[in-house]
Amino acid sequence: MLKSGVKLVSIICVLAVLLSGCSRLADVRLRLVVHAIGVDIDEEGVYSVSYQVFSSNPPEGGGPVDANKGNVMTYMTYGRTLYEAQKSLELQTGKEVFTGDVELIVLGLGMVGRDVSQVLSYFWSDTDIYMGVNAVFSSGLASDIIGVQLEQGTATTELLNQMIISSVANGTTIPARLIEISNCFEEPGASIVMPVLTAKEADNSKGKEDSDVYDMATGVFENMLIVNKIPTVYVTRDETKGISILTGGKKKYSLTFVADGQRISAGADLSRVSRRIRIDDSGNPVLSVDIRGELTVLDNPTLVDNDIINEAAREDIIRLCREAYDKTVSSYGADVLEIGKLLRKHCNKYYETVKDDISQAIRKTSCEVSVSLKIYENE
Amino acid sequence: MEEKNIKISSGQMYVLLILARIMHTMIFHAKEFKIGTPVMLALVFTTIIESVMSIPLILLLKDGGCDPVSIIAGNGRLAVFVRFLYSAYFLFISAGTLMYFAQFMKAEFNKTATPMAVIIVLTLAAAYCAYLGIEGTARAGTIVLWAFMVLFVVMAAVSEGEFERLNLLPVTLKDTDKILDYAVRDLSSSWWLPMLASMGAYLKNGVGKTVGGYLISKFLILETLMLLVTLVLWNFVGVLGYPMLALGAYAKTVFIQRFDAINMFVWCLNCVIVNGTYLFISAQSFGEGRRKIGVAASSAVAAIGAVVIFLMSLGLNDGVAFVIKLSGIVLLGVIVPLAAVIVKKKRANQE
Numbered sequence: 216m217l218k219s220g221v222k223l224v225s226i227i228c229v230l231a232v233l234l235s236g237c238s239r240l241a242d243v244r245l246r247l248v249v250h251a252i253g254v255d256i257d258e259e260g261v262y263s264v265s266y267q268v269f270s271s272n273p274p275e276g277g278g279p280v281d282a283n284k285g286n287v288m289t290y291m292t293y294g295r296t297l298y299e300a301q302k303s304l305e306l307q308t309g310k311e312v313f314t315g316d317v318e319l320i321v322l323g324l325g326m327v328g329r330d331v332s333q334v335l336s337y338f339w340s341d342t343d344i345y346m347g348v349n350a351v352f353s354s355g356l357a358s359d360i361i362g363v364q365l366e367q368g369t370a371t372t373e374l375l376n377q378m379i380i381s382s383v384a385n386g387t388t389i390p391a392r393l394i395e396i397s398n399c400f401e402e403p404g405a406s407i408v409m410p411v412l413t414a415k416e417a418d419n420s421k422g423k424e425d426s427d428v429y430d431m432a433t434g435v436f437e438n439m440l441i442v443n444k445i446p447t448v449y450v451t452r453d454e455t456k457g458i459s460i461l462t463g464g465k466k467k468y469s470l471t472f473v474a475d476g477q478r479i480s481a482g483a484d485l486s487r488v489s490r491r492i493r494i495d496d497s498g499n500p501v502l503s504v505d506i507r508g509e510l511t512v513l514d515n516p517t518l519v520d521n522d523i524i525n526e527a528a529r530e531d532i533i534r535l536c537r538e539a540y541d542k543t544v545s546s547y548g549a550d551v552l553e554i555g556k557l558l559r560k561h562c563n564k565y566y567e568t569v570k571d572d573i574s575q576a577i578r579k580t581s582c583e584v585s586v587s588l589k590i591y592e593n594e
Numbered sequence: 595m596e597e598k599n600i601k602i603s604s605g606q607m608y609v610l611l612i613l614a615r616i617m618h619t620m621i622f623h624a625k626e627f628k629i630g631t632p633v634m635l636a637l638v639f640t641t642i643i644e645s646v647m648s649i650p651l652i653l654l655l656k657d658g659g660c661d662p663v664s665i666i667a668g669n670g671r672l673a674v675f676v677r678f679l680y681s682a683y684f685l686f687i688s689a690g691t692l693m694y695f696a697q698f699m700k701a702e703f704n705k706t707a708t709p710m711a712v713i714i715v716l717t718l719a720a721a722y723c724a725y726l727g728i729e730g731t732a733r734a735g736t737i738v739l740w741a742f743m744v745l746f747v748v749m750a751a752v753s754e755g756e757f758e759r760l761n762l763l764p765v766t767l768k769d770t771d772k773i774l775d776y777a778v779r780d781l782s783s784s785w786w787l788p789m790l791a792s793m794g795a796y797l798k799n800g801v802g803k804t805v806g807g808y809l810i811s812k813f814l815i816l817e818t819l820m821l822l823v824t825l826v827l828w829n830f831v832g833v834l835g836y837p838m839l840a841l842g843a844y845a846k847t848v849f850i851q852r853f854d855a856i857n858m859f860v861w862c863l864n865c866v867i868v869n870g871t872y873l874f875i876s877a878q879s880f881g882e883g884r885r886k887i888g889v890a891a892s893s894a895v896a897a898i899g900a901v902v903i904f905l906m907s908l909g910l911n912d913g914v915a916f917v918i919k920l921s922g923i924v925l926l927g928v929i930v931p932l933a934a935v936i937v938k939k940k941r942a943n944q945e
Binding site: 339340342346347394397398401402553556557559560563567 | 702754760761762763764766768827828829830832833834
């Protein structure tokens with residue numbers, strides 16, 4: 216019995232040594248738990264990195280941290296590399312930086328025209344950071360987004376993410392998570408759309424001159440088109456909606472359009488988006504997108520006829536698709552519609568001949584869209 | 595010290611074989627190697643080839659355990675030499691497992707103890723397994739296999755990624771090189787054949803179900819992993835390098851996101867069990883020597899041997915390692931059992 220016990224204890228001890236990762240316990244006050252990271256760059260290539268971190272200072276008199284109060288802090292460091300900036304943060308605070316809780320990565324507008332893969336690869340190579348983290352652009356400095364003060368205490372990053380999720384639900388943005396960006400950047404002619412977060416000071420202080428909390432008009436109001444890993448041009452919410460429809464990325468959209476001179480609000484459930492690609496007689500690719508779904512009329516005050524609404528909705532969807540195609544494929548040869556992947560899968564011989572200059576092939580790709588909707592009146 | 599090697603069932607043998615294969619998959623680094631449909635097709639071919647290669651073993655062990663070396667050469671010099679080959683081969687395999695595990699730990703869990711410390715502790719634990727005997731190791735292996743299966747299913751089930759069917763590219767003639775490359779790589783990791791041959795003497799019953807179960811399980815586990823990698827993770831595997839580890843890196847539950855400790859725990863347990871089995875094979879291949887120096891001493895010698903070979907093979911060329919592995923599989927996993935089948939049949943005919 217004693218012998219078995221000794222054996223058991225020995226085994227446990229051996230395993231305990233193996234689990235040495237768990238032995239590095241550190242007081243939470245000695246750890247800097249980062250929630251969001253913002254990266255700005257100046258003309259000389261120096262990074263200004265802002266970190267939104269959890270402030271674990273307990274309330275006066277002790278007790279647990281109150282989640283409803285402002286428990287986030289923002290630090291700003293500088294460096295020639297992101298690693299240098301992070302080391303600088305550790306030196307500045309005397310704490311060990313923990314990036315395992317990062318929920319958002321924000322790139323400043325200074326990144327426009329620069330290869331963002333050099334910055335983002337730093338984050339996806341960090342095995343602590345979850346690969347589903349959203350990466351976004353800021354309409355100004357990334358530090359403006361990281362330092363934004365919202366009323367709900369510690370949940371600032373969660374609220375920012377919630378804003379992205381809401382925009383995704385409306386179809387006005389497409390989430391760009393680290394894993395998707397990493398995968399996209401490995402493809403020839405890598406192009407992707409990233410949400411742009413805006414934080415503008417709103418004029419609704421209601422006379423509270425000394426208030427620390429100032430309301431910001433914060434949200435995703437536009438998107439950034441990344442072409443060949445370089446942020447190139449803004450994409451409107453309608454154009455983004457068109458991209459989302461053309462790629463079948465989402466099923467439900469809210470539409471507002473004019474039918475018979477009346478403004479109609481409807482929900483579209485585009486459950487079947489079938490995409491085919493072929494090479495036409497002139498040797499250029501043609502992308503055919505067949506969209507089928509259901510339309511639920513939500514607001515039709517003057518009782519416009521269903522057939523007219525159906526036609527107007529079809530035209531609106533085709534308009535969104537055309538705008539998306541014109542802005543991305545036609546103007547910039549940006550492969551946000553996954554034309555390269557479709558060619559590689561379905562027209563492999565053609566793909567092999569053009570893969571070295573895929574942007575040209577994408578630019579030459581024409582797009583046919585057919586929309587078929589069944590209409591349901593909201594009772 | 596009394597010998598603790600009790601015979602094991604075909605189910606327990608299956609557990610040890612599949613754990614060894616899983617260990618190899620766990621520490622397989624994709625590097626520039628791209629997982630996709632050509633590789634999935636290659637696995638179909640290698641499974642067929644492995645099935646054919648296993649026929650001598652199935653014929654030899656169909657009615658229960660026997661020792662192919664004894665059948666061929668009794669206890670003569672040839673037997674000592676062949677046993678030495680088995681012993682050296684599995685010390686080499688053990689050293690390779692330790693080396694790749696050390697690289698894995700260094701790359702992914704760099705905040706843990708130094709790789710050498712981890713290797714020494716793992717080897718000590720493995721030597722203890724070898725000392726306890728194959729039956730105890732197989733019993734512990736059953737628990738580890740369950741733990742692994744739960745982890746694998748949980749990681750796959752909670753993956754946040756969406757299936758991207760465009761990643762399932764058609765296989766063309768251009769992929770022939772890739773298919774051949776993977777097929778040869780996969781076949782060079784089929785040391786389950788010499789493993790089964792060397793442990794034949796410890797089998798209680800027939801081996802047909804063990805081989806069938808192993809080949810089907812290996813095929814399903816690897817194809818599932820490759821399908822998930824292709825559909826969900828795609829190029830991202832190149833970032834982490836380890837396909838099975840990458841599977842957990844994109845899980846939507848916080849529990850699995852913080853999977854490092856859980857994975858490390860199961861990885862380590864598996865490493866101990868698998869290396870314990872390799873050391874056991876090496877130690878028992880000492881034959882008479884093992885009985886003279888004792889079970890504990892022979893296990894310790896095997897463990898030291900594995901670490902020494904690990905240190906010696908640090909700068910070993912991949913090509914040389916590949917030739918050693920493949921030669922061992924053919925010689926010790928196919929030719930020796932085949933020779934034993936022929937000798938056994940001749941003796942039966944003479945009687």
